[in-house]
Amino acid sequence: MIRDYLLEFIPFSDEELNDILSHFEKECVQKNDVLIVGGQICKKLYFVEQGIGRSYYLKQDGKDITQWFFGDGKFMTSADSFFQHTPSIYYLEILEDSVLHSISKEKLDILLGKYHKVEKLIRLVFLEILTQVFHKLNAIQFHTAKERYDYMLAELPDISYRIPLGHIASYLGITQETLSRIRK
Amino acid sequence: MIRDYLLEFIPFSDEELNDILSHFEKECVQKNDVLIVGGQICKKLYFVEQGIGRSYYLKQDGKDITQWFFGDGKFMTSADSFFQHTPSIYYLEILEDSVLHSISKEKLDILLGKYHKVEKLIRLVFLEILTQVFHKLNAIQFHTAKERYDYMLAELPDISYRIPLGHIASYLGITQETLSRIRK
DNA sequence: CGCCGAGTTGAACTGAATCAAGAAACGTGG
DNA sequence: CCACGTTTCTTGATTCAGTTCAACTCGGCG
Numbered sequence: 001m002i003r004d005y006l007l008e009f010i011p012f013s014d015e016e017l018n019d020i021l022s023h024f025e026k027e028c029v030q031k032n033d034v035l036i037v038g039g040q041i042c043k044k045l046y047f048v049e050q051g052i053g054r055s056y057y058l059k060q061d062g063k064d065i066t067q068w069f070f071g072d073g074k075f076m077t078s079a080d081s082f083f084q085h086t087p088s089i090y091y092l093e094i095l096e097d098s099v100l101h102s103i104s105k106e107k108l109d110i111l112l113g114k115y116h117k118v119e120k121l122i123r124l125v126f127l128e129i130l131t132q133v134f135h136k137l138n139a140i141q142f143h144t145a146k147e148r149y150d151y152m153l154a155e156l157p158d159i160s161y162r163i164p165l166g167h168i169a170s171y172l173g174i175t176q177e178t179l180s181r182i183r184k
Numbered sequence: 185m186i187r188d189y190l191l192e193f194i195p196f197s198d199e200e201l202n203d204i205l206s207h208f209e210k211e212c213v214q215k216n217d218v219l220i221v222g223g224q225i226c227k228k229l230y231f232v233e234q235g236i237g238r239s240y241y242l243k244q245d246g247k248d249i250t251q252w253f254f255g256d257g258k259f260m261t262s263a264d265s266f267f268q269h270t271p272s273i274y275y276l277e278i279l280e281d282s283v284l285h286s287i288s289k290e291k292l293d294i295l296l297g298k299y300h301k302v303e304k305l306i307r308l309v310f311l312e313i314l315t316q317v318f319h320k321l322n323a324i325q326f327h328t329a330k331e332r333y334d335y336m337l338a339e340l341p342d343i344s345y346r347i348p349l350g351h352i353a354s355y356l357g358i359t360q361e362t363l364s365r366i367r368k
Numbered sequence: 369c370g371c372c373g374a375g376t377t378g379a380a381c382t383g384a385a386t387c388a389a390g391a392a393a394c395g396t397g398g
Numbered sequence: 399c400c401a402c403g404t405t406t407c408t409t410g411a412t413t414c415a416g417t418t419c420a421a422c423t424c425g426g427c428g
Contacts, residue, residue, distance in 0.1 A: 057322070059326065065322075065325065065326060067318070067321070067322070079311065079314055079315065079318075080311070080314075080315045083311055084311075112304070116300045116303060119300060119303040119304055119307060120296070120303055122307055123303060123306055123307040123310060126307060126310035126311060126314060127263065127264070127267055127268075127310060129314060130263055130310060130313060130314055130317065131263065131264045133314065133317045133318065133321065134251065134263075134317065136321065137251075137317065137320065137321055137324070138241070138249075138251070140321070140324060140325060140357070141249065141324060141357035142243070142249060142354075142357055144415075144416090145415075145416070164373095164374070164375095165374075165375065166374080166375090170326075173324070173325035173326055174416075174417090175416075175417060175418080176374090176375080176376095177375095177376080177377085177416090177417080177418085177419095178415090178416055178417075180375060180376055180377085181376085181377080181416095184376090328383075328384090329383080329384070348405090348406065348407090349406070349407065350406075350407090358384075358385090359384075359385060359386080360406090360407075360408095361384090361385080361386085361407090361408080361409085362383090362384055362385075364407060364408055364409085365384095365408085365409080367408095368408090
């Protein structure tokens with residue numbers, strides 16, 4: 001599973017892949033588990049084998065705003081915190097019982113130093129995320145609540161039906177009430 | 185200049201740096217020059233030595249929406265188009281007479297293959313951009329027009345006074361009229 | 369059975385868009 | 399150096415999408 005995903009990006013040899021994967025740990029986590037609390041340093045990069053997670057942050061008034069959803073086959077972390085050892089603005093939360101593979105910064109650094117291909121892998125993953133973030137930005141800027149929801153359905157069809165409405169609403173930058181009205 | 189910038193990211197040796205920079209070409213461009221037209225494939229990655237550029241796209245109704253500003257010391261390109269050889273959604277335009285250094289995909293690929301450090305450089309540049317895009321996303325989602333403008337002043341203080349108001353407005357996802365009212 | 373979180377519905381309010389017109393700044397050629 | 403056209407910016411009046419606040423429904427679960 002994680003094998004297949006990595007191979008889609010880079011043609012690793014079997015040995016390389018085995019070595020790389022030996023640095024990951026399998027973690028089974030439950031719905032509502034919090035992997036990272038805001039203000040702490042995010043120590044791990046996670047690969048979501050099966051399940052869903054989200055990142056969110058708290059506004060001054062205490063409302064939580066979903067920043068991103070991480071579905072099957074995606075890497076999940078608080079990027080600047082993890083890569084730059086700074087406190088995370090974001091919380092990472094698991095939304096349904098999930099199977100993850102995690103790797104620490106130290107171990108990833110070993111792999112990044114050892115394999116040019118891993119460096120490239122991370123670059124490609126970043127590029128993919130970057131493209132998606134810009135998509136979302138475009139979807140939100142100058143678009144109505146309905147158009148935003150359509151974007152969500154198009155971009156994350158599998159996720160849209162597994163998640164509490166409130167999370168989707170804050171992800172799209174609208175209120176839960178508005179989203180509820182749109183759906184009918 | 186470009187030397188110093190690259191050295192901030194990675195401790196290249198003199199030989200490495202000379203070799204790398206020999207693959208770049210210096211380009212002097214003028215205000216209103218368009219480097220990439222939407223629909224075409226972006227062939228080059230640019231480094232802005234001095235000046236300002238922006239990326240924008242056209243909405244159905246023909247209005248142009250600024251997506252990003254590229255000031256001194258930043259890399260500028262249409263990322264997915266350049267790295268994945270796909271047609272660009274975005275236009276790249278120069279906003280004041282500028283000095284750029286450009287490199288083609290082919291030459292960059294050579295450098296990426298030859299130097300593990302260049303691969304890392306690009307990864308770090310991506311990480312920086314990713315962080316900034318998420319910042320912008322947070323600034324726009326659930327924030328008033330005034331708060332967005334404050335974000336702009338904080339994030340891009342040098343740029344805010346060199347650019348037509350309309351570009352800033354569309355960048356922030358508000359209308360020019362509203363921005364004009366906010367400023368006083 | 370009654371509680372509790374999640375979702376829906378309603379009515380009043382508001383920030384920002386839209387439409388329209390005028391003022392200021394810019395640059396280009398005579 | 400001034401006149402003219404173009405672009406950029408400001409200001410005003412109106413309108414509307416979406417927020418806010420509050421009450422109510424529904425389904426699951428102890």
